[in-house]
Amino acid sequence: MLILLDSLIVITSIYVGYYTLHPYFNFYNFNLLTISSITLLASHHLFAFKYRLYQRAWEYASVGEVLGIVRAITLSIIAAGVMQYLVNGNVYVRVLGITWMLHIILIGGSRFSWRMFRDNYMNSQIEKKRALIIGAGSAGSMLVRQLKKSSDNDLYPVAFVDDDPKKQRLQIYGVTVAGKTIDIPKLVEDLNVEKIIIAIPSLSKKEIQRIYQECSKTTATTKIMPMIEDIVSGKVSVNQFREVQVEDLLGRDPVQLDIDSISKTVTGNTILVTGAGGSIGSEICRQVSKFKPKKLLLLGHGENSIYQIDMELRNKHGKDLEIIPIIADIQDRDRIFEVMSVHAPDVVYHAAAHKHVPLMEYNPKEAVKNNVIGTKNVAEAADMFGVSTFVLVSSDKAVNPTNVMGSTKRIAEMVIQKLDKESQTNFVAVRFGNVLGSRGSVIPLFKNQIQAGGPVTVTHPDMTRYFMTIPEASRLVMQAGALARGGEIFVLDMGEPVKIVDLAKNLIHLSGYTTEEIGIKFAGIRPGEKMYEELLGENEVHKKEVFPKIFIGKTVEFDYERVANLIENHQSFDGGYLSKYVLGLANKKERMLVKSVN
The missing domain is CATH 3.40.50.720 (NAD(P)-binding Rossmann-like Domain)
Structure with a gap:
């Protein structure tokens, strides 16, 4: 259709140009005009095919298409002028000029009219x-x-x-x-x-x-x-x-990784991740898999969560990576030592823990058994079997702890800091703020409440927290392992703390509702919660970054003999002594409690 349309335009345009200039007089040779018309037709199609004017999607026409039309038409007009000069020794410049303009208008217009129709009429319907x-x-x-x-x-x-x-x-x-x-x-x-x-x-x-x-x-x-x-x-x-996403509203850019240093730590090595089925643990496994370790050990207590991450990683990396799922409880010391003996990991990322603050207030013995005794078991097994690097996933709640969970994490830090002084293994800890979207965090809770029609429950209008994403948290663990020299506590610069009530409002709006439709209810501060979190205590602060946006806390002296004694008593008396000590830390009455225990 376009070829036929162009042929009609080209054949007639030179005559239209002639009669436009001289409607009543015959100034030019009619035979020469006919020869010029035939030359125009042949040369136009030659240059049209050269510039692919018949192989373009004209509904998407733009500047590139206009230039193609102009080039083809201009060259065909020049060819007609050359023919006129060769036949007659003269060039009808004014007629060819009008013919050029008619070609541009009619041929270009025929192409763009379809786009205009499509854009302005069809889309408007x-x-x-x-x-x-x-x-x-x-x-x-x-x-x-x-x-x-x-x-x-x-x-x-x-x-x-x-x-x-x-x-x-x-x-x-x-x-x-x-x-x-x-x-x-x-x-x-x-x-x-x-x-x-x-x-x-x-x-x-x-x-x-x-x-x-x-x-x-x-x-x-x-x-x-x-x-x-x-x-x-x-x-x-x-x-x-x-x-x-809520992650877009953190108010800071994600921390970047030092790929080279992490690659040296992970690539070609055997990596053990405890708590591999959890939010942080599973993401650590995903990130580690990208660096092609020799072997990846997925250790966890819940078989369903381990099964899920195992199948996910096998689907993505099964051909290139040996993945071994291990069902084990970190409280089972013999089992943990057996795993370390059989597989001899080079790096351990210890993410297994009880982390829910209000629940641990009601169950301090379980918090102690998992977060303290479990960590001690994994760390001592790592020491015995020559693990190169051990990274403990800790919490900002370990700073001046006011709850059981934070206190157990602080004692876990003490355990690995003590081991680091005696061991060839590099023991380090990483302190997180709240992790967006992790199990038990406020985001899934708020989403469920919004889906149920509200209200969203917030503890206090002034409560603030530091937040990070799950991928960020896992990357920080890996970066800490790469930077580890032994005994450090790594902390991420997480920007300004976020008000929980502002987070709730943003999530309501992101879900397509207004705050008035869903409502926000203030339920009061729960047992063990702080109004504001800290990442480092006053005597732990190192102002200098060791890596962009990553800081190291100073090592603080502590009486580990007291802790060790209580751990031994804890193992003998099923959690009583150490859980009391933990409660004492949380309430800042450890001296009185230790005295009463002794």
Whole structure:
């Protein structure tokens, strides 16, 4: 159809050009015009095929297609001029000039008319939601172009928002930059916006948090455009948006890894992960698998969780990695020593623990048996069988502990710090804040409460916590193992603490509801909880980073003989003495309790 249409345009245009100039007089040789017309036809199709004008998707036509048309037409006009000169010794410049313009208008117009029909008529017949695009850069422009030309999406861009003052009031693909991010609430209301798309893939977490605070003041749903690399690689399309995640609102960028140092620690070695079925433990296993260890030991007490991570890793890495699932309880000393003896791991990541603060307040003996005795068993087995590096997953609650869980973690730190002084193994600890999305954390609880229609229960309006993502937590464990020299307590710079009530409000909005619809109920501080968490005690602080955003706490002197004595009594008397000592730590009355125990 295009070839026939072009042929008709080319054959007739030179005559139209002639009669436009001289409607009543015959100034030119009619036979020469006929020869010129035939030359134009032949040369046009030659150059049209050269510039592939008949192999283009014209519904997506843009500047590249226009240039192809101009080149083909210009060269065909030049060919006709050369023919006129050879036959007649003269060139009809004005006629050829008008013919050139007619070709551009008619041939170019025939191509772009389909795109205009598709964009302005066909797409307008589809009911679409009005969208506000944040970011008028290359990503935002690409997004608007895709949304306007595609009939497969349900969004219609009505305005851009961008903080660049040079872009204000400009139009990009017919869409106006209507304001800055501070204007988002007003624009959403004035333009009846239903969707907000953040189209700045390189945005830092802090900037995402700032922008989202403005978006959360509206009733519109907020989503984020995928990364440009993922679009280019074909993993996703431009209009495959993802939801804004709670992780996006931490207000800081994730900590990066020193790949080389971790590779030296993990690649080609046997790695043991305790608590491998848990939130942190399973993610450590996923991250470790990427570094191609010789053997990966998945140790855990619950067979279902170990089965799940075992099958997941086998599906991804089964051909390249020997994976051994081990069902064992870290409280079973003989079993742990047997595992260490048989498999001889090079590195141990000890993530097995009881971590739920209120539950451990009611069950201090179990907290002691798992977090203290279990850690002692694994650490002493690591020492005996020559493990190179042992990394304990600790908690920020071990700093000035006010609860049983934090106290048991602090004693676990004491156990490995004491062992480090006597052993060839490098024993280190990593202190975490709260891990977003881990089992028992507030995020799953809040999501369940929102799904049930609310209210979301928050302990206190002023309670704050440090937060990190599950992948971040696991990477910090691996980085600590790579940096370990022995006896350190590694701490991540987790930015500013986050108010739990703000987290709840963000999660409600991310779920598509308003705070008024779901409601927030303050339930009061639970047993053992602090209002504010600390990552290091006053006498533990090293201000200098050992790695970007990773700090080392100073080693603090402590009386380990007292702890060792209580651990021995604990083993003899089924948890009584040491659990009392732990409670004493939590209530800061250890002197009185130790005296009464003795």
